[in-house]
Amino acid sequence: MTISTIPRSAGILLHPTSLPGPFGIGDFGPIAYRWVETLAAMKQSWWQILPLGPTGASDSPYQSFSAFAAEIKLLSPELLEQDGLVTRSLWEGKSFPEDHVDFSQVIPFKMSLLRAAWEGFQNGKATHLKDDFAVYTKREGGWLNDYALYTAIRESLGGTPLTEWPKNLLHREPVALATAEKELASVVGMHKFGQFLFDRQWAALRKFAADRGVKILGDASIFVALDSADVWANSDQFLLDPNRKPTVVAGVPPDYFSEDGQHWGNPIYDWKRMAQTGYAWWCARMTRQLRQVDLIRLDHFRGFCQAWHIPASEKTARNGKWVDGPGLQLFERLRSVLGGLPLVAEDLGLITPDVVALRDQLELPGMRVLQFALDGPLNLHWPHNYVPNSVCYTGTHDNDTTNGWYGGLTDKDRNYLALTLGRAIGDPAWDLIRSAWSSVSALAVAPLQDVLSLGNEARMNKPGVATGNWGWRFRLDQFRPDLISRLGNFTTLYNRLPVVKQ
Secondary structure: OOOOOOOOEEEEEOOHHHOOOOOOOOOOOHHHHHHHHHHHHOOOOEEEOOOOOOEOHHHOOOOEOOOOOOOHHHOOHHHHHHOOOOOHHHOOOOOOOOOEOOHHHHHHHHHHHHHHHHHHHHOOOOHHHHHHHHHHHHHHOHHHHHHHHHHHHHHHOOOOOHHHOOHHHHOOOHHHHHHHHHHOHHHHHHHHHHHHHHHHHHHHHHHHHHOOOOEEEEEEOOOOOOOOHHHHHOHHHEOEOOOOOEOEEEEEOOOOOOOOOEEEEEEOEOHHHHHHOOOHHHHHHHHHHOOOOOEEEEOOHHHHOEEEEEEOOOOOOOOOEEEEOOOHHHHHHHHHHHOOOOEEEOOOOOOOHHHHHHHHHOOOOEEEEHHHOOOOOOOOOOHHHOOOOEEEEOOOOOOOOHHHHHHOOOHHHHHHHHHHHOOOOOOHHHHHHHHHHHOOOOEEEEEHHHHOOOOHHHOOOOOOOOOOOOOEOOOHHHOOOHHHHHHHHHHHHOOOOOOOOO
């Protein structure tokens, strides 16, 4: 058994897009600061978020156009106005839904906001940002140049996915790139400016949180999207054919939940090639993300031991094979570059002994989810089987809300849950919060939906369903003031108070 490096603490899972506000999607404006103050008032040490990258297919943060870039839809119009870049005339008279993100409305609005900010900046507004922007573009360098040019080219082609680009651009022929850089210079500059603005707004919010004892638990998907700046700029790091199409794609095999398995379609890394570079791409990626967050939940940790390789021609995940990943070698390299491994291993699903061995050898905390615990007393998701070096959840962004989950249980399972918890189930969400908070896990986390005791109308994502996900937002009238003291009292009772700086 390892000793956790995470102090005993607690947190709330809420992606910034789910914050309330007047602009159709949560952002880094005044309400985000109120949210941080609320976390501190609830005595929470952690704000857990989903990946911050620019969303691609189906608006999923796990299918991003870049593993390095950030989502400009999170930019706050009010903060851009404070910087003197835009005026409120851009949003006066606009109306957005309050309880969900209508991406078809939000995307063009936020792009118009970025265009206006860039135009204003070029025309001499916000001169106080000029030097900082120059320093930023020089510091971020390679990934920023690649992402901005990729995005500008993609837009110039009407959103055409990468594999359908003209061959000279797809293969990054020098003459074609030079021509694109010249012709699209202003758009390239705009996308660099968007990344600068994101990092500026997020850094200020993160400092505000840190000053109040709230740290950020981020998220990194193991794989990247095929249609991404990462694949375009680093094609030799992936298992691709000469036309930049994948020879194999990622997923998981058939199981109890899916007879066809899950066909994710992501390209898979050429780990041998990456090893030859000292895993430079991964080191750069993790370095970049750890400038944005304090701790990273590493999605699909199993894939670093073995990944399910599906031939690219297959339409389901039935016909694939397990192929070894980089294992210990990658993480030892990351440790040497990062000075440690501030990671949480997402070790859910079918976990084999080699995965457990790697996680424990690296002394990474794994995940425990109370909703997965009903099949018997040996189930590792029951609190009586926890180890301190773990992160306990009532549920995750991929689950039903706890109240929704409980509503779908059989009487047998409800009775078993009550027997195991030692009490009648009154408020399912808060009964599981109490169990998580009282467990020996170093960190206990609940999605905000459970704190608010919401049903499945508030579910964030249904895996395997392509549409209708990622849009949930909470309304201010759903957050009762008594919830602050209630969660704060649990956090005090179960010794999860934030560590106070001396």
